[in-house]
Amino acid sequence: xxxxxxxxxxxxxxxxxxxxxxxxxxxxxxxxxxxxxxxxxxxxxxxxxxxxxxxxxxxxxxxxxxxxxxxxxxxxxxxxxxxxxxxxxxxxxxxxxxxxxxxxxxxxxxxxxxxxxxxxxxxxxxxxxxxxxxxxxxxxxxxxxxxxxxxxxxxxxxxxxxxxxxxxxxxxxxxxxxxxxxxxxxxxxxxxxxxxxxxxxxxxxxxxxxxxxxxxxxxxxxxxxxxxxxxxxxxxxxxxxxxxxxxxxxxxxxxxxxxxxxxxxxxxxxxxxxxxxxxxxxxxxxxxxxxxxxxxxxxxxxxxxxxxxxxxxxxxxxxxxxxxxxxxxxxxxxxxxxxxxxxxxxxxxxxxxxxxxxxxxxxxxxxxxxxxxxxxxxxxxxxxxxxxxxxxxxxxxxxxxxxxxxxxxxxxxxxxxxxxxxxxxxxxxxxxxxxxxxxxxxxxxxxxxxxxxxxxxxxxxxxxxxxxxxxxxxxxxx
Numbered sequence: 001x002x003x004x005x006x007x008x009x010x011x012x013x014x015x016x017x018x019x020x021x022x023x024x025x026x027x028x029x030x031x032x033x034x035x036x037x038x039x040x041x042x043x044x045x046x047x048x049x050x051x052x053x054x055x056x057x058x059x060x061x062x063x064x065x066x067x068x069x070x071x072x073x074x075x076x077x078x079x080x081x082x083x084x085x086x087x088x089x090x091x092x093x094x095x096x097x098x099x100x101x102x103x104x105x106x107x108x109x110x111x112x113x114x115x116x117x118x119x120x121x122x123x124x125x126x127x128x129x130x131x132x133x134x135x136x137x138x139x140x141x142x143x144x145x146x147x148x149x150x151x152x153x154x155x156x157x158x159x160x161x162x163x164x165x166x167x168x169x170x171x172x173x174x175x176x177x178x179x180x181x182x183x184x185x186x187x188x189x190x191x192x193x194x195x196x197x198x199x200x201x202x203x204x205x206x207x208x209x210x211x212x213x214x215x216x217x218x219x220x221x222x223x224x225x226x227x228x229x230x231x232x233x234x235x236x237x238x239x240x241x242x243x244x245x246x247x248x249x250x251x252x253x254x255x256x257x258x259x260x261x262x263x264x265x266x267x268x269x270x271x272x273x274x275x276x277x278x279x280x281x282x283x284x285x286x287x288x289x290x291x292x293x294x295x296x297x298x299x300x301x302x303x304x305x306x307x308x309x310x311x312x313x314x315x316x317x318x319x320x321x322x323x324x325x326x327x328x329x330x331x332x333x334x335x336x337x338x339x340x341x342x343x344x345x346x347x348x349x350x351x352x353x354x355x356x357x358x359x360x361x362x363x364x365x366x367x368x369x370x371x372x373x374x375x376x377x378x379x380x381x382x383x384x385x386x387x388x389x390x391x392x393x394x395x396x397x398x399x400x401x402x403x404x405x406x407x408x409x410x411x412x413x414x415x416x417x418x419x420x421x422x423x424x425x426x427x428x429x430x431x432x433x434x435x436x437x438x439x440x441x442x443x444x445x446x447x448x449x450x451x452x453x454x455x456x457x458x459x460x461x462x463x464x465x466x467x468x469x470x471x472x473x474x475x476x477x478x
Contacts, residue, residue: 040083043090060176073145079426113144132159150200152422157383168212219288221295228279232357248289253383350421
């Protein structure tokens with residue numbers, strides 16, 4: 001920046017108006033850090049635009065003054081991607097929260113980026129359709145944040161990641177340039193696919209402002225079961241059998257190890273045990289179909305076959321939506337973990353499905369060998385290869401997270417996994433990006449960043465190691 005923060009904020013208010021810009025001193029108790037627990041500074045000011053044109057004006061002004069900007073959504077991220085390093089302006093699109101159109105003929109919904117995910121789901125449902133993207137933070141996270149991080153969630157196995165729901169996108173680049181490509185076509189090979197470049201870029205390449213997203217037919221039948229299984233081989237066999245024998249496919253396949261299941265039942269008072277028996281693994285299985293009667297028959301037949309074969313030891317079939325909600329409450333319990341386990345260390349990693357059982361076993365054994373008193377909780381969206389590991393140690397030394405991160409990500413590299421399955425790289429995992437992506441890929445990422453944000457003003461210090469904000473990156477810098 002070429003002037004003091006106070007002077008810049010005064011000029012920013014003069015440029016955009018006091019109704020759009022709030023200086024840091026006037027933010028009160030507003031939360032400005034995400035759920036990751038990583039350090040974060042306060043912004044020198046908060047910009048809350050109401051239109052794409054205001055976003056453009058704000059970014060153009062910041063670009064002209066070499067002022068760094070961090071876009072924040074619902075602040076439900078777990079990688080520190082929305083946290084500030086210090087000296088940046090924060091931008092929230094909370095005022096851009098309109099659902100502009102639901103087109104049931106085209107099967108699309110057009111929304112502004114500040115709308116909360118649950119509102120999009122409700123709007124789709126009211127129109128007799130379904131927006132399949134779903135995650136535990138649905139009541140707080142925003143569509144802009146979902147797309148910026150390419151969120152995953154509970155139904156990736158059937159419907160895909162956030163990017164798989166997007167047909168068109170509008171965004172603003174670092175210099176204020178607006179890219180508007182809000183088409184509804186599924187087939188559109190007109191040049192480079194810029195939307196998929198911006199989706200998952202974590203606010204480092206542009207600010208997503210609006211999106212056209214695909215809707216799915218609302219299922220007529222939803223079947224949900226809680227299953228107890230004897231070993232990991234049985235888990236993968238159940239997944240294969242369910243996929244092969246359910247005409248509606250598998251819409252969720254959530255696996256919980258006893259470490260997770262026992263802890264949740266003992267410490268989250270709002271949940272109840274779905275089964276009265278203990279098992280080596282627990283699976284929350286869901287399938288959706290267009291014919292309710294056929295869906296129910298297929299599901300019960302499939303479960304019966306797996307019970308007769310000894311693949312499932314015990315199961316509880318949801319007989320109502322309330323039963324299904326009760327099952328899902330056990331799986332959604334991680335929302336309580338930051339309170340129950342302050343200072344927890346969380347991992348969001350992925351592997352080929354066939355490897356997950358052994359990776360989880362080695363990970364827990366390694367952590368307990370190095371830190372015998374450490375609590376580990378293991379669970380995941382097994383149907384898409386996503387493993388979650390929680391590590392917590394009472395009276396932890398200050399450098400514990402650094403050492404635990406190094407150990408778990410080294411194991412991830414050995415097994416050719418991904419250091420981030422669905423939460424992004426943010427600021428927490430930059431040092432480990434090379435464990436998953438090779439030098440050529442990282443070099444290409446730097447080239448894209450330099451092309452779209454040469455001054456490194458958008459969310460600096462995230463995803464990649466770049467030049468200081470306001471300074472051009474040397475062409476060959478990595």
